[in-house]
Amino acid sequence: MAQARTGRSAQGRANLYEQITNRIIAELEAGRVPWVQPWGSAKAGVGLPFNAVSDRRYSGINVLTLWNAIVSRGFTSHAFLTFRQALALGGHVRRGEQGIGVIYARRFIPREERRRADSEGRDPSGGIPFLKWFTVFSVEQCEGLPAKICEPPPPIPEGLILPQAQALIDATGADFRIGGPSAFYSPAHDYVQVPRPDDFHDPINWHRTAFHELGHWVGGTSRLNRDQTGAFGSVAYGKEELVAEMAGAFVCAALGIAPTVRHADYIGSWLEIIREDNRAILRAASAASKAADYLLAFRPEAATAANDDEDPDDPAAGALDGRVAA
Incomplete structure (x- = not known):
């Protein structure tokens, strides 16, 4: 039996x-x-x-x-x-x-x-x-x-996501998902996920996180194709995090958004990378600038600016291009 x-x-x-x-x-x-x-x-x-x-x-x-x-x-x-x-x-x-x-x-x-x-x-x-x-x-x-x-989750309160940020996120066409307990970009499935802005102690910091993860998204294989294969805790992983963090800061600044600074433990890990390689910050800033430019180019007003002739005598032109950080 x-x-x-x-x-x-x-x-x-x-x-x-x-x-x-x-x-x-x-x-x-x-x-x-x-x-x-x-x-x-x-x-x-x-x-x-x-x-x-x-x-x-x-x-x-x-x-x-x-x-x-x-x-x-x-x-x-x-x-x-x-x-x-x-x-x-x-x-x-x-x-x-x-x-x-x-x-x-x-x-x-x-x-x-x-x-x-x-x-x-x-x-x-x-x-x-x-x-x-x-x-x-x-x-x-x-x-x-x-x-x-x-009761379903309540809608995100009006005004927590600033309109200029929402407009840019929408314009990118990225698979951008809001919800869950953590923020990440999935290279394998090419989507970004961030928690709700009202899950943040200071909702303004949601924008930094959102554009940080979109900074990773820009580095995906079908876009800027950065190396995103570094395992968690590795130097390569830390460098990619530094690029995404600066890219997020650049985009927030361009949109007039002022989140607070990162916690000291993040800064410490970046310092370790910078101290070990005196070119690391230059490379990261260059890659971050490219990522930010890629994102900001989705804004409607960017199309007009792109038609303007570049002034070769402008010291800002190309100041953070890849050649500087080579």
């Missing part, structure tokens, strides 16, 4: 893996990359799906599964919960609603191993890996839930 149960369990896991794999293959064959959510076609803002009761974020393949549901079904919230969790909150899933299957990986420790571990005063080891399948529902598929569970 135990062998029969084990056989069914193994078959169930194989079927589950196959279902998930087939869905991902179908997405790729349709020209969609499931780990780069098509936020432009989604009603929800950028974010990661989470359990509405525990606030814990779903992870792994469940992120892709729930993103797919958010986009394909037009949900505006990233919050999900089980049928029983909805009941425990005093609500219920609406009749006829179709749930979404998510998985939970666990390890089964046989009773004999638990007993042996207890007698030896240690934690149980080994175990048999298995997947549990759960069905979850969007909070938008439920009724009677507490209001705080159903």
